[in-house]
Amino acid sequence: MNREENVNREEAMDREEAMDWEETAQEREFRQEVRAFVRDRFPACYRPDPEAEHSLEPEDVWGYDWPADRRSADPERRAAARAWAAALAERGWIAPHLPVAYGGAGLSPMREFILREEMMRAEVPTVNGIGAMLLGPTLVEYGNDEQRAAHLPGIARGETVWAQGFSEPDAGSDLASLRTTAVREPAEASDAADAEVYRVNGQKVWTSSAQHADWLFVLVRTDPRAPKHKGISFLLIDATSPGITIRPLRDMRGADPFAEIHFDDVRVPVANRVGEENRGWYVAMAALGFERAGIGATIKFERVLERLITSLRSAQGQDFRRADTAVLRHEIAQRHIELRVQYAMARLTASRQTAGAVPGYEASVSQLLGAELHQRLARTGAKAFGPYAQLWQRDGAPMDAAFAHMRFDAVAATLLGGTTEIQRSVIATRGLGLPRS
Amino acid sequence: MNLTSTEDQRHIQAAAAELLAARRMTAGARAVREEPEGHSPELWKEMTALGWPALVLPEEHGGLGAGFTDLCLLCEELGRHQIPSPLLATVACAALPLARHGSAQLCAQWLGAVAEGRTLTYVRAAPHGHWGTAGSTLTATPSGRGGFRLDGTALFVPYAGTADAMLVMAQVGDRTELTALLVEAGTPGLHRHRLDVVGNTPEYRVAFTDAPVPASRVVGTVGGGGAVAATAAALGTAATCAEMVGGAQGVLDMTVAYATTREQFGRPIGSFQAVQQHCADMAVDVLGARVSTYEAAWRLTRDLPAELAVSGAKAWVSERYERVCALAHQVHGAIGFTAEHDLPFFTRHATAAALSFGDADHHTGRVAEALGL
Numbered sequence: 166m167n168r169e170e171n172v173n174r175e176e177a178m179d180r181e182e183a184m185d186w187e188e189t190a191q192e193r194e195f196r197q198e199v200r201a202f203v204r205d206r207f208p209a210c211y212r213p214d215p216e217a218e219h220s221l222e223p224e225d226v227w228g229y230d231w232p233a234d235r236r237s238a239d240p241e242r243r244a245a246a247r248a249w250a251a252a253l254a255e256r257g258w259i260a261p262h263l264p265v266a267y268g269g270a271g272l273s274p275m276r277e278f279i280l281r282e283e284m285m286r287a288e289v290p291t292v293n294g295i296g297a298m299l300l301g302p303t304l305v306e307y308g309n310d311e312q313r314a315a316h317l318p319g320i321a322r323g324e325t326v327w328a329q330g331f332s333e334p335d336a337g338s339d340l341a342s343l344r345t346t347a348v349r350e351p352a353e354a355s356d357a358a359d360a361e362v363y364r365v366n367g368q369k370v371w372t373s374s375a376q377h378a379d380w381l382f383v384l385v386r387t388d389p390r391a392p393k394h395k396g397i398s399f400l401l402i403d404a405t406s407p408g409i410t411i412r413p414l415r416d417m418r419g420a421d422p423f424a425e426i427h428f429d430d431v432r433v434p435v436a437n438r439v440g441e442e443n444r445g446w447y448v449a450m451a452a453l454g455f456e457r458a459g460i461g462a463t464i465k466f467e468r469v470l471e472r473l474i475t476s477l478r479s480a481q482g483q484d485f486r487r488a489d490t491a492v493l494r495h496e497i498a499q500r501h502i503e504l505r506v507q508y509a510m511a512r513l514t515a516s517r518q519t520a521g522a523v524p525g526y527e528a529s530v531s532q533l534l535g536a537e538l539h540q541r542l543a544r545t546g547a548k549a550f551g552p553y554a555q556l557w558q559r560d561g562a563p564m565d566a567a568f569a570h571m572r573f574d575a576v577a578a579t580l581l582g583g584t585t586e587i588q589r590s591v592i593a594t595r596g597l598g599l600p601r602s
Numbered sequence: 603m604n605l606t607s608t609e610d611q612r613h614i615q616a617a618a619a620e621l622l623a624a625r626r627m628t629a630g631a632r633a634v635r636e637e638p639e640g641h642s643p644e645l646w647k648e649m650t651a652l653g654w655p656a657l658v659l660p661e662e663h664g665g666l667g668a669g670f671t672d673l674c675l676l677c678e679e680l681g682r683h684q685i686p687s688p689l690l691a692t693v694a695c696a697a698l699p700l701a702r703h704g705s706a707q708l709c710a711q712w713l714g715a716v717a718e719g720r721t722l723t724y725v726r727a728a729p730h731g732h733w734g735t736a737g738s739t740l741t742a743t744p745s746g747r748g749g750f751r752l753d754g755t756a757l758f759v760p761y762a763g764t765a766d767a768m769l770v771m772a773q774v775g776d777r778t779e780l781t782a783l784l785v786e787a788g789t790p791g792l793h794r795h796r797l798d799v800v801g802n803t804p805e806y807r808v809a810f811t812d813a814p815v816p817a818s819r820v821v822g823t824v825g826g827g828g829a830v831a832a833t834a835a836a837l838g839t840a841a842t843c844a845e846m847v848g849g850a851q852g853v854l855d856m857t858v859a860y861a862t863t864r865e866q867f868g869r870p871i872g873s874f875q876a877v878q879q880h881c882a883d884m885a886v887d888v889l890g891a892r893v894s895t896y897e898a899a900w901r902l903t904r905d906l907p908a909e910l911a912v913s914g915a916k917a918w919v920s921e922r923y924e925r926v927c928a929l930a931h932q933v934h935g936a937i938g939f940t941a942e943h944d945l946p947f948f949t950r951h952a953t954a955a956a957l958s959f960g961d962a963d964h965h966t967g968r969v970a971e972a973l974g975l
Contacts, residue, residue, distance in 0.1 A: 185605070477975075502917050505910070509897050590875065593878035599872035
């Protein structure tokens, strides 16, 4: 029995009393351990950038964009981002759920929940989120030994940054209609001895942080004649391969959180395919099934709501606060209640996963609730400040214009990672068992 | 932290579900609507034999000593099957507050009786029906030797027609501090009149005219009834949330089943995106209702600060259960509006339960208060 199983079994044995929201002594101890770690090891010079727009990843912290920071033009920021990654990697906490053998910490979902919660409360950045949370579990489940050995340690050490190339200009919600092709061809002299390759052509779009990535995991069409879900493969592609052009895209806030990627005769070894040829759709869908509880965003929202309440009570806040507050007061209380539900749901998800219960649709519900709550929270916060809510400039604005910016961040919340319409369809068909349309 | 159920809890809930499903035709809201008791006394006897009213009462008084959460599981099943029952009013709103605040003599007299099938109810009667305000429309006038004469009228007293005693919140003279009294059903000057209400719970107007209450029936201290009322309200609110969670789950299940079988345009309506979105929204509402309710129930079981959790749960559950019913009507179409369909019983339950112990606006206001807004 490996170490992870041991830990999970110990945790299972702690669980005498059910529907018990109290943490076990071990869970409390772990929480203290995380707090002490962040206090001791987070580089003091790694500070939030007050001018930055928020990253589009819901689990990211305000003021940080780790994939960009680790390559920042500012040498101090670059060093700080790398030092933070190295400190986390020592504990296996970049990819905490990955097996210890691959550089993870083998944490149960409940411990991972506590780790993420504490990091978010301390407002320190998530490192390598896409690689660790999406690709890591996919490789554990569907990769082969060579792929796991080649890629998981780099993810867990924060040395290799990944981006997810799924969406295309004509394949958004209907992802399975993607058209980027991969044609298998015999090895050429320039390729390694027996390496067959795919020649990849096409375009991906809305790829978060692609311009900062070292590697891409990409869905490509390998059988154009098969039904659309059955001709797709899942490839790992080195972002520096010849023929790849990555162009950042400017969003409505003026930031560049994502990019488009052009593949022009890009040669990818067949050995970089995850899972069987033409079974890539199912690998990708399983990856979406590795959704975590979404605790990070919940804590972030909780903190911003606390800050709003504090600000409204402060002298500066009073100057900005609208005069008629009856509706506002009610709305703030509603947001508080919704956040409480969201937090409880995240805990339920983590607890059920740890107990080994059959996954329900809690994770999808969390994601949907979180996205829509993000928008409501942004609106409530902006509403608090009446006409001052239009100040986009940070200087002289209430709460440094946090809510003016958040309203725009939140526009993307119900679109990215699948629109909320798609989320609802997933809940309806996979969760409730309604027939597919 | 483990939010899955124990073996025992799963067993309790499964056994309850099995019994209630089997009794729905004879003891469900439709079956007992015209009955004078407003519930099935036969089923109550069965529940008593199974130990339901005794479940969470203290062992020294004939109870089984289980946690409050377990009572909520039973309430959830009652809600899911729409079976009107005096369980919630008896145990959550009267017996448990009595166990916590009552004298040894009152506990000895009543808790064992409840475990054996006697029922109780709770009479709050805040002025103007305002939830959570101080004072009472019932006045207790001292009548010598520590006893009182009780006067006044209270509305919306559940199961008053069959209750063996009532936990009554009164004020002494003009003072707004509450005094809790346990008033027995046979007390002279006590009148009970069944109200015609929206919900499935039989509700009564209870009038007291110069009704004598001996000193021994004071629960807690004279003027100290606020604490008793707070216990009754907190436990009653959480148990009502659990009943509503069950109701909402029942509505979701029935709606998914209908959307899966009902065909239009040559296919099940559940395959249409608009219908799927309604059902997904219902699922979100129900899951949120469940987690917030059981967090509140757990806090109450452990005697932790629960005000925010209870109010948050009641606000969410009240609003969302009503929305779940509204969406269910939308998916069911005309058949759900007919008298023969069961959905209207849930809609009635949602409407009435939302108003019991404070609606969403009231509890949202309490949360705002607690946040210092």
